[in-house]
Structures are given as structure tokens and as C-alpha cells.
Amino acid sequence: MINSRPLSESSRNVYTNRIERTVLYINQNLSRSMTLTEIAGESGFSPFHFHRIFHALVGETPQDYINRLRLEKAANYLIKNPTLSKTEVAFNCGFSSSAVFARSFKKHFRVTASQYSQMVSLDRRFEHLQPSDLAPELPPLPEIQIRNAPAMRLAYFGTHKGYSRESIGDAWNKVFAWAQGHDCLTPDSNLVGICFDDPTITPKEKCRYYACVPVPEGIMKDVRANFINIPAGLRAFCHLECTPEVIPSTFFTLYRDWLPDSGYLPDDIPPYELYYYSMDAYQAGNYVLDVCIPVVPL
Numbered sequence: 001m002i003n004s005r006p007l008s009e010s011s012r013n014v015y016t017n018r019i020e021r022t023v024l025y026i027n028q029n030l031s032r033s034m035t036l037t038e039i040a041g042e043s044g045f046s047p048f049h050f051h052r053i054f055h056a057l058v059g060e061t062p063q064d065y066i067n068r069l070r071l072e073k074a075a076n077y078l079i080k081n082p083t084l085s086k087t088e089v090a091f092n093c094g095f096s097s098s099a100v101f102a103r104s105f106k107k108h109f110r111v112t113a114s115q116y117s118q119m120v121s122l123d124r125r126f127e128h129l130q131p132s133d134l135a136p137e138l139p140p141l142p143e144i145q146i147r148n149a150p151a152m153r154l155a156y157f158g159t160h161k162g163y164s165r166e167s168i169g170d171a172w173n174k175v176f177a178w179a180q181g182h183d184c185l186t187p188d189s190n191l192v193g194i195c196f197d198d199p200t201i202t203p204k205e206k207c208r209y210y211a212c213v214p215v216p217e218g219i220m221k222d223v224r225a226n227f228i229n230i231p232a233g234l235r236a237f238c239h240l241e242c243t244p245e246v247i248p249s250t251f252f253t254l255y256r257d258w259l260p261d262s263g264y265l266p267d268d269i270p271p272y273e274l275y276y277y278s279m280d281a282y283q284a285g286n287y288v289l290d291v292c293i294p295v296v297p298l
Helices: 009-028 036-043 047-058 062-080 086-092 098-109 113-119 165-181 246-261 279-283
Strands: 144-149 152-159 191-195 209-214 226-230 233-242 264-266 272-276 287-297
Touching: 009 036, 009 047, 009 062, 009 226, 036 047, 036 062, 047 062, 062 086, 062 098, 062 113, 086 098, 086 113, 098 113, 152 165, 152 191, 165 191, 165 209, 191 226, 233 246, 246 287, 279 287
Parallel strands: none
Antiparallel strands: 144 233, 152 209, 152 226, 191 209, 191 272, 233 287, 264 287, 272 287
16 A cells, blocks of 8 residues: 655645646636646646646636636726727637626626626725725825836746735745746846736635746746746836835726826736835835836727
8 A cells, every 4th residue: 555645845846837837828818718638738637637636726626717717807808998898808708609708797796797897996896905905095106107118038936825915925935046046036137026816806815926037048947937928018117116015006096097097908918016126125125116017009
């Protein structure tokens, strides 16, 4: 009889890395149909075992996870890109028909898509958040600059446990340890934090955050880290030197106050934080960063 043993750290890293790879694949292909065999192929596990491993590590079955992400993406479209018709939203989010989308949306959000877009203002969407989730007062925005940003190839460690300091800090600790071992960190390195989910739509405990470091093209794969490519494009840059608590409220202010009157729509790329090295700011308890929102002209 073979005795079961706890997974070693290196073995667990292999499992986590493979499932994280499928999570990224799902996120990048939500607009089309995906089969379990196809998704499992990204992980290197057989479909039979993949379903169980994914459920154990992510907390949802692959299909439940895909359905939730599609519906949350649709909700984002309804609020932040109101020029799209309900049919366009349905097909952009991978639903086979408008009718399937309508039934799924009402089942998940308890209201129709039309009712959701009419009743949900940005202010009301933030009512359920606790005071600790936002700074006590929303800060005035500095000047927003619109400019092109280059493409980035990033190594990342992710958390799927919300935007808490603990979970985000754990992801950054893993990035720093990995990057130092691969000579990827210099004082000129711009670290990147990717915020995939809107906490007013996605349950707070399921929001996804990627802590990232730029990597050279020579590093193609790794047993611990995964890799993501952010395409070049137009960005709205909001420069900050602030404490961590100000960052989420800045995102809120940008989406509530600046974006609707900006002449731009959010692009189909998640917003991110671009961090700059500053020992003086760090010693004062501050971060120096740009909050970056990918945009396209209205």
C-alpha cells in the first residue's frame, strides 16, 4: 500500500502553475465557446482529473467559473460601455444567443440586463462596501494624461481571494522572491499590479489580482511563475504618490467622475497599477504609481 504524503512545495507549485495557466486562458477566451477537453489541455491534466483539481484549487467547477466570469464581464459592459446593445454584450461575452444571456443574467443578478443597467449607478454600486474598502474621502484627481503605452511581457503570481492587503501582499512576496532569483529586479523596474475585477460586481472574496514584474523575452516558461502579455495601446494615466488606501478610491473616482465625460470608453483590457521605485516615498509609507485605464476613443 502506498502511503499518501503532503505535497512538497515544488509539487504544489506545479499544480498551482498549471491551474493558473488555465485561469488566464479562460479569461482571454471568454468571448467564444470552450470545451473541458480544450481547457484541460492547457493544464496538462486529463479532463477527468482536471475537473477535480480545478474545483479543489479554485473553489468552483470550470463551467461555474466560466459562467460567472462571463456574467460579470457582461455587467461591466452594461455599466461602462452603454453604447453596446444587449445582443452585442451577449456575443462579446460568449453566450450562444441573446435568450441564453437574458436567462443567465437574470438568474445570477436577480434582475434583467435592462433593469440592471438602469438601476445601478456607480454611487449605488458602492453602497455595500465597508468604509475600510475605500478611503474616507475620495481624493481630487490629478491631471489625467492620455498617451500610448508599449506592450509588456510580465511574469506574475496571482491571488483569487480578493483585494485584501494580506492576499495582495502574499502575491507580491512571491513575485519579489522569484524575480530576485531570476535577476529581473533593478531600481528601474516598473512593477505592475493588474486588477481584473470590479468589487462592486464580483464578490469581494473572489476578485483577482496579479502581481507582476517585466521579464526579458529569453525567459519563456517557469515551474513557479506564469506569464501574461499586455498589448500596446492607449491608456489614461493618473499619477499618484499616496498610501495604499487611496488607490481603490482613485479607481472609483476615475470611473465615476472622469471616464463618463472623457470622450473615451474603457478598452477590453483590465486596468492596472504601474509602480515606480522611490525609497524616499517608501520610507514615508507611500507608493509612487500610475493608475492606468486602457481606453479607446468614444
